[in-house]
Amino acid sequence: MDLLEYQGKQLFARHGVPVPEGRHAATVDDAVAAANEIGYPCVVKAQVAIGKRGKAGGIKVAKDEAEARAHSEAILGMDIRGFVVHDLWIEEASDIAAEYYASIILDRSEKRLLAMLSRMGGMDVEEMAETDPGALIKRHIEPGQDFTVETAREIAVDASIDEDVTDQVAEMLVKLHEVAAAEDATLIEVNPLIVTAERQVIALDSKMTIDNNALFRHEDLAELKDKSAEDPLEAMAKEKGLTYVKLDGNIGILANGAGLCMSTLDVVAQAGGDPANFLDAGGGSKAEAIVDALEVITSDEKVRAILFNIFGGITRCDEIAKGIIDASRQIEIEPPLVVRLDGTNSQEGLALLAEAELDNLHQEKTMLGAAERVVQLAGER
Amino acid sequence: MSIVVDTDTKLVVSGLTGREGSFHGLRNRNYGTDVVAGVTPKKGGQDVEGIPIFDTIAEAVSERGANTSMIFVPARFAAAAIDEAIDAGVHTVIAITEGIPVFDMLSTYWKAREAGVRLIGPNCPGVLSPGKANVGIIPAQFFDPGSIGVVSKSGTLTYQIGNELKQAGVGNSSIVGIGGDPIVGSDFIDVLELFEQDPDTELIVLVGEIGGDAEERAADYIAENVTKPVVAYIAGFTAPPGKQMGHAGAIISGSSGTAEAKKQALEARDVRVGRSPTETAQLAVEAMKPVAS
Numbered sequence: 001m002d003l004l005e006y007q008g009k010q011l012f013a014r015h016g017v018p019v020p021e022g023r024h025a026a027t028v029d030d031a032v033a034a035a036n037e038i039g040y041p042c043v044v045k046a047q048v049a050i051g052k053r054g055k056a057g058g059i060k061v062a063k064d065e066a067e068a069r070a071h072s073e074a075i076l077g078m079d080i081r082g083f084v085v086h087d088l089w090i091e092e093a094s095d096i097a098a099e100y101y102a103s104i105i106l107d108r109s110e111k112r113l114l115a116m117l118s119r120m121g122g123m124d125v126e127e128m129a130e131t132d133p134g135a136l137i138k139r140h141i142e143p144g145q146d147f148t149v150e151t152a153r154e155i156a157v158d159a160s161i162d163e164d165v166t167d168q169v170a171e172m173l174v175k176l177h178e179v180a181a182a183e184d185a186t187l188i189e190v191n192p193l194i195v196t197a198e199r200q201v202i203a204l205d206s207k208m209t210i211d212n213n214a215l216f217r218h219e220d221l222a223e224l225k226d227k228s229a230e231d232p233l234e235a236m237a238k239e240k241g242l243t244y245v246k247l248d249g250n251i252g253i254l255a256n257g258a259g260l261c262m263s264t265l266d267v268v269a270q271a272g273g274d275p276a277n278f279l280d281a282g283g284g285s286k287a288e289a290i291v292d293a294l295e296v297i298t299s300d301e302k303v304r305a306i307l308f309n310i311f312g313g314i315t316r317c318d319e320i321a322k323g324i325i326d327a328s329r330q331i332e333i334e335p336p337l338v339v340r341l342d343g344t345n346s347q348e349g350l351a352l353l354a355e356a357e358l359d360n361l362h363q364e365k366t367m368l369g370a371a372e373r374v375v376q377l378a379g380e381r
Numbered sequence: 382m383s384i385v386v387d388t389d390t391k392l393v394v395s396g397l398t399g400r401e402g403s404f405h406g407l408r409n410r411n412y413g414t415d416v417v418a419g420v421t422p423k424k425g426g427q428d429v430e431g432i433p434i435f436d437t438i439a440e441a442v443s444e445r446g447a448n449t450s451m452i453f454v455p456a457r458f459a460a461a462a463i464d465e466a467i468d469a470g471v472h473t474v475i476a477i478t479e480g481i482p483v484f485d486m487l488s489t490y491w492k493a494r495e496a497g498v499r500l501i502g503p504n505c506p507g508v509l510s511p512g513k514a515n516v517g518i519i520p521a522q523f524f525d526p527g528s529i530g531v532v533s534k535s536g537t538l539t540y541q542i543g544n545e546l547k548q549a550g551v552g553n554s555s556i557v558g559i560g561g562d563p564i565v566g567s568d569f570i571d572v573l574e575l576f577e578q579d580p581d582t583e584l585i586v587l588v589g590e591i592g593g594d595a596e597e598r599a600a601d602y603i604a605e606n607v608t609k610p611v612v613a614y615i616a617g618f619t620a621p622p623g624k625q626m627g628h629a630g631a632i633i634s635g636s637s638g639t640a641e642a643k644k645q646a647l648e649a650r651d652v653r654v655g656r657s658p659t660e661t662a663q664l665a666v667e668a669m670k671p672v673a674s
Contacts, residue, residue, distance in 0.1 A: 211483045313520040
């Protein structure tokens with residue numbers, strides 16, 4: 001789960017990571033009140049789960065109340081590359097003397113946390129790596145060992161951080177690691193990490209990803225709406241416990257198992273088709289889940305044909321068949337449905353479908369055959 | 382021979398008294414796996430269809446000689462159960478549970494490594510050695526005994542490929558589901574090493590997907606260390622960057638971690654990559670045929 005900047009900063013504050021003073025606002029009036037409280041100049045910042053807000057006009061300095069109002073009105077409701085701004089963060093302006101980069105990230109192949117620090121902050125990590133690869137210092141954090149201020153200091157020295165703020169930067173790194181461990185954050189990125197004119201080290205931005213598997217032990221975070229699932233269909237699917245990702249095409253897809261589903265998308269694309277979505281029905285799906293899944297798929301108006309690719313291990317094909325039959329009675333399934341049922345109870349499932357004599361249902365024996373058929377059907381409409 | 386699970390596997394199932402644990406534990410026993418015990422705290426003394434239940438894995442080891450542990454315990458307790466199994470002295474732990482927090486696995490992974498315990502998973506379907514033992518949820522009826530080793534991040538996609546192999550008349554030495562989480566106990570490389578050493582395995586099929594760089598690392602490892610032929614399949618060419626699709630580990634960003642990158646890395650090391658599960662099975666069958674001299 002990705003946290004918005006202000007949510008990350010609130011966590012930082014709770015753990016003693018220095019951040020500028022700020023207030024959250026969801027209306028223009030609240031934003032103006034917040035700006036007045038904080039004082040001027042202050043910064044009106046769009047809160048969306050996507051980068052490059054500044055370039056899109058989502059970050060503006062206000063020198064008085066009139067500007068605070070004008071900026072808030074302009075930014076609230078703004079669409080930044082598909083993400084609509086519902087929240088603002090009003091923050092005291094900082095007098096920036098230097099911009100650094102600091103992050104703690106889970107390195108899955110090394111199976112360790114990785115600390116990164118660079119004196120070249122304020123730009124993309126990729127840009128940084130190209131401009132001056134030597135500037136980005138990386139150190140793995142050894143499991144079972146404390147990540148100490150001494151170790152962090154070494155990193156800061158290697159990164160050529162200004163001497164007078166090296167201790168603060170080291171403490172910042174240690175604190176970021178603490179936050180990561182305490183909050184189950186697989187990514188914490190502070191870009192820029194600034195040094196103010198008064199030589200204070202402050203986290204000016206926060207990009208944080210929380211491990212979804214750990215939300216059960218962070219009630220406060222679990223309550224935050226997952227802003228990364230902006231699409232209403234994806235939100236609807238999530239509520240029904242389905243793993244659904246909306247894509248751009250016109251062939252609706254369902255499979256049991258994430259790998260099989262990705263493979264189905266690939267095979268449909270190879271057959272010349274354009275998948276409309278990924279939908280993993282999961283293991284052991286019951287008929288009701290299939291009804292829900294069809295509801296989600298058919299809510300996408302672009303869908304011209306649907307493919308069910310089922311290889312049942314734990315999942316039973318007769319349950320899937322029942323779900324399809326139930327769905328056809330409960331909702332309108334307008335596009336043709338190609339069904340491939342294989343594996344556990346496939347004979348029973350196919351028999352049920354044959355008996356039900358559903359309109360617009362096409363049965364195929366193989367995965368490849370089913371993919372070709374659904375592409376053909378989508379093309380005909 | 383087979384790898385990881387075999388006729389000498391003595392299995393203790395953590396969670397045998399639960400709905401999923403009992404269904405699959407008993408199915409494993411029906412297949413012929415020697416399921417010697419189950420563990421559920423506070424239910425010691427009970428039994429599940431004749432399989433004795435203990436309070437701790439240590440008791441299952443001392444009383445019943447358990448040497449392999451299957452973890453079917455809810456996510457919030459699962460890492461602790463794996464730790465318990467490691468402490469109890471089993472040589473192999475197979476963790477089926479999905480949803481374990483990654484920070485839990487960060488410490489459990491190193492604990493297993495230090496103890497020299499083989500950890501498979503979590504969030505995996507388990508390991509099947511056809512004709513010998515099945516530990517986990519892989520539906521054994523779709524696989525025949527034979528000499529093709531399969532190592533996969535996926536579940537049902539593996540069954541699809543396995544079934545195609547069976548229909549083509551070839552079978553498997555072992556099928557190892559390594560799981561799709563960001564941190565798993567055994568990567569492709571760990572299992573490739575076992576297949577390379579296994580006298581029963583003649584060819585290896587590697588099934589990967591988007592996310593991370595395990596397939597790329599495997600490609601390099603294969604070039605240096607694997608003499609047996611390897612055929613691969615990668616899922617996720619149609620996945621757009623930045624979207625999470627199912628497995629916690631299958632999140633890609635930027636250009637690394639893409640299916641295309643993995644395919645290229647493998648092909649650069651002479652591993653043939655099928656474009657579909659069907660083609661992959663066909664490549665494996667062809668590679669098994671003796672080369673006319």
